[in-house]
Amino acid sequence: xxxxxERQLERFPIYLKYLLTLSNDNENISAPxxxxxxxxxxxxxxxxxxxxxxxxxxxxxxxxKDELISDIQKFLGYQxxxxxxxxxxxxxxxxxxxxxxxKAFGLKxxxxxxxxNNIVGTKINNIEIYDLNDIEKTLPLLNVxxxxxxVPGEVAQEITNxxxxxxxxAIWNFVPTHIDVSENVVIExxxxxxxxxxxxxxxxxxxxxx
Amino acid sequence: xxxxxERQLERFPIYLKYLLTLSNDNENISAPxxxxxxxxxxxxxxxxxxxxxxxxxxxxxxxxKDELISDIQKFLGYQxxxxxxxxxxxxxxxxxxxxxxxKAFGLKxxxxxxxxNNIVGTKINNIEIYDLNDIEKTLPLLNVxxxxxxVPGEVAQEITNxxxxxxxxAIWNFVPTHIDVSENVVIExxxxxxxxxxxxxxxxxxxxxx
DNA sequence: TAGATTGTTAATCGATTAACAATC
DNA sequence: TAGATTGTTAATCGATTAACAATC
Numbered sequence: 001x002x003x004x005x006e007r008q009l010e011r012f013p014i015y016l017k018y019l020l021t022l023s024n025d026n027e028n029i030s031a032p033x034x035x036x037x038x039x040x041x042x043x044x045x046x047x048x049x050x051x052x053x054x055x056x057x058x059x060x061x062x063x064x065k066d067e068l069i070s071d072i073q074k075f076l077g078y079q080x081x082x083x084x085x086x087x088x089x090x091x092x093x094x095x096x097x098x099x100x101x102x103k104a105f106g107l108k109x110x111x112x113x114x115x116x117n118n119i120v121g122t123k124i125n126n127i128e129i130y131d132l133n134d135i136e137k138t139l140p141l142l143n144v145x146x147x148x149x150x151v152p153g154e155v156a157q158e159i160t161n162x163x164x165x166x167x168x169x170a171i172w173n174f175v176p177t178h179i180d181v182s183e184n185v186v187i188e189x190x191x192x193x194x195x196x197x198x199x200x201x202x203x204x205x206x207x208x209x210x
Numbered sequence: 211x212x213x214x215x216e217r218q219l220e221r222f223p224i225y226l227k228y229l230l231t232l233s234n235d236n237e238n239i240s241a242p243x244x245x246x247x248x249x250x251x252x253x254x255x256x257x258x259x260x261x262x263x264x265x266x267x268x269x270x271x272x273x274x275k276d277e278l279i280s281d282i283q284k285f286l287g288y289q290x291x292x293x294x295x296x297x298x299x300x301x302x303x304x305x306x307x308x309x310x311x312x313k314a315f316g317l318k319x320x321x322x323x324x325x326x327n328n329i330v331g332t333k334i335n336n337i338e339i340y341d342l343n344d345i346e347k348t349l350p351l352l353n354v355x356x357x358x359x360x361v362p363g364e365v366a367q368e369i370t371n372x373x374x375x376x377x378x379x380a381i382w383n384f385v386p387t388h389i390d391v392s393e394n395v396v397i398e399x400x401x402x403x404x405x406x407x408x409x410x411x412x413x414x415x416x417x418x419x420x
Numbered sequence: 421t422a423g424a425t426t427g428t429t430a431a432t433c434g435a436t437t438a439a440c441a442a443t444c
Numbered sequence: 445t446a447g448a449t450t451g452t453t454a455a456t457c458g459a460t461t462a463a464c465a466a467t468c
Binding site for chain 1: 248302402405
């Protein structure tokens with residue numbers, strides 16, 4: 001596989017979502033059509049599609065839509081489901097546990113961990129909540145490499161250290177704190193404050209007369 | 211103000227968070243220190259700080275930490291609070307309503323909107339939930355320009371059309387669907403599927419022996 | 421065939437990094 | 445003073461866009 005940038009990678013789920021919402025009227029889809037619908041440049045779409053598709057597109061016709069969908073899904077690994085756990089079942093963690101849509105992205109949440117005795121031992125959306133204090137005992141039994149981190153910032157680094165000691169290889173971090181991980185662990189940060197900063201900056205530009 | 215890229219903009223909340231977690235031991239902070247802590251290059255940190263600070267830094271000392279914090283907060287507009295509404299009070303919308311941390315980012319959630327009669331008319335975290343069907347009557351009374359969009363994908367575009375008709379100027383979109391907005395409205399998309407795609411790609415690279 | 425779309429190669433654009441003199 | 449850090453200017457790197465011949 002060629003080297004691929006994060007920027008480019010992020011566009012594939014967007015293509016996929018768009019393709020899936022299309023009606024079944026047209027069998028084929030072309031780069032210019034996608035370009036117009038999503039606001040990306042034609043050239044960019046063409047180059048992106050080339051990365052994930054096995055076959056070449058056909059001039060004047062584009063690509064078979066269903067094949068393209070399947071190519072993207074394969075590329076993103078949506079067909080083999082990975083197990084994941086939620087670390088920290090607060091408001092956000094609870095929302096994720098209740099959200100059943102991750103499965104379509106190849107992610108199955110198999111457990112939650114928290115320190116709150118009111119929820120430890122209960123099930124939410126049929127998913128067991130375990131005691132975070134005992135995670136060293138419980139987590140290794142679950143066959144999980146991915147952790148969704150939704151704990152308070154103060155404990156994020158310490159908990160990261162603990163779970164990466166016992167088999168977690170990937171951290172999807174929703175805590176707005178910088179976290180250091182060792183060489184063999186990957187981390188992806190979702191920083192809502194950053195996203196909001198972009199939004200309000202755009203809004204300011206608009207209002208102050210562009 | 212100079213032109214500033216979204217990439218650069220996104221880093222400022224990260225700097226800010228880091229600075230706020232520092233103990234009060236050291237009065238000053240330098241670019242190399244931040245660089246080491248956050249993993250950005252020294253040059254990048256230096257250039258970034260120059261964008262937001264009024265004074266120059268001092269060779270061999272860096273900058274006054276509290277002044278820098280205040281400069282970033284000012285730059286990001288965290289001191290003047292904007293009102294916002296949550297459109298769609300499902301699991302994610304509820305999590306945001308219950309999360310009281312947005313205020314520190316200059317955002318105050320003043321109302322929620324949903325179609326579910328079980329929650330319309332109630333309060334969550336002391337925030338009133340209004341009937342989404344009557345939003346044309348209610349929203350204009352609230353003095354809001356920012357909407358946090360957490361509705362099902364099927365209705366996202368239609369609801370966006372409606373709320374931008376009645377005064378919404380900025381949409382923080384958590385729906386993984388492409389949404390078209392008119393010229394005078396800004397939108398910022400938070401696409402968890404994209405973020406997850408990056409994470410699993412990184413994980414795959416690690417596992418397939420880098 | 422004509423026209424739309426393709427893939428590829430080259431040009432442009434923007435962001436990051438390197439280099440270095442200035443200075444606390 | 446010496447050393448660390450600064451701001452600025454130039455070089456590099458990477459991603460996006462433009463151009464164009466090939467072709468269904």
